[in-house]
Amino acid sequence: VMIFSLAKVTGHAACRIGWALVKDPAMAAQMHRYVLLNSMGISLESQTVAAQILKSTADDPVNSCITYACKVLEDRRDRLALALKGHPEFELLSEWGLYAWIRGKGDTSDTFMNRFGILGRPGNAFGVGDEFFRLSMGASNQIFDELLSRLNNS
Template sequence: MLNNTNFIGDVFEFVASPSNPIGDLVSPVLVGPNVKIISDRVYYWPQYTAIPVPANDDLMIFSFSKLTGHAGSRLGWAIVKDINVYNRMVQYINRADVEMSKDTLLRALTILKVVEEGDGKKFFNFARKVLRYRWEKLSHIFSFSKRFSLQNLSTRYCSYLGGDREPSPVFAWVHCKREADKNCSEVFAEAKIISRPGSRFFAENDHVRLNLATRQDDFDMLVPRLKQLISQEV
């Protein structure tokens, strides 16, 4: 793994923070005058992670689907400090997409007005409460297991909501610790649990990702199936 490497040559580093699927806050590993950082901030919202400082990177990308869950809008945006990069991005978008549909923009604007009602924190507090409850539920279930383990996430200070905030990640990153469970997704599939294999995230397949940002009915079905899977440990 690269770590604070002085890199010679032109290179772009994509930094997803919080990371997917672990959910921890990470920093670039490359440094140097020819290194350009593109910060993936799609999960940098207070329902998913504590916000220690406002995001202030040179080029940041965001996604409407990750902010509110409205994936059908297919809307994203970027904050770009370099005017030359901004102009080239606008030129490319105009040629590739012509322009964003007006109904998509109107839908997004209507939803954002709801999000910012009051002090703008009601939506984030509600979403965080739901994810926090689900993370606590899964953490409790997996605490009885010697076969599986979850990622470790620590309490952090949140400058936006104020105070220390315990983890409320959007994904559970599960490790199958047995040598026989090299294909962890198959283990979960046998228990009728849909997961994503570690290979989709450049990891070994003894890991799987579980989505916590599901409909309540889906989560309610997940819990007893996880309990049953863990109860079968010998």
């Protein structure tokens, strides 16, 4: 089973559109029945927005929102890595994605977040140790720039 969400692909979380690829027809039928019984359906607005997003992406993949988002995330990842170079006690672990995983060498996630006044998710929320934490790379430009400012000015 592979489950997808338009929000994860394009960043349009308000659409609430998703789909699944299911190899087993019996499992697919059970999943279909579950969705029908446990949802009120998909709003026409969400369907329209999803169709427009997918059409624009298919019509012009070079200038699509997906390409734009990838460029923004790559730029942010590079800028975060540069800011963390000034703090060798912290290591950027993830190369890509909407979240940056960071490990504190001898420090806990609370130490990092308190030291810089930054909010993130502690690693223990994801079943890993307290020395790990996760930062969102999908924040607004203003918030992300403030994150970098706090890292660079300490």
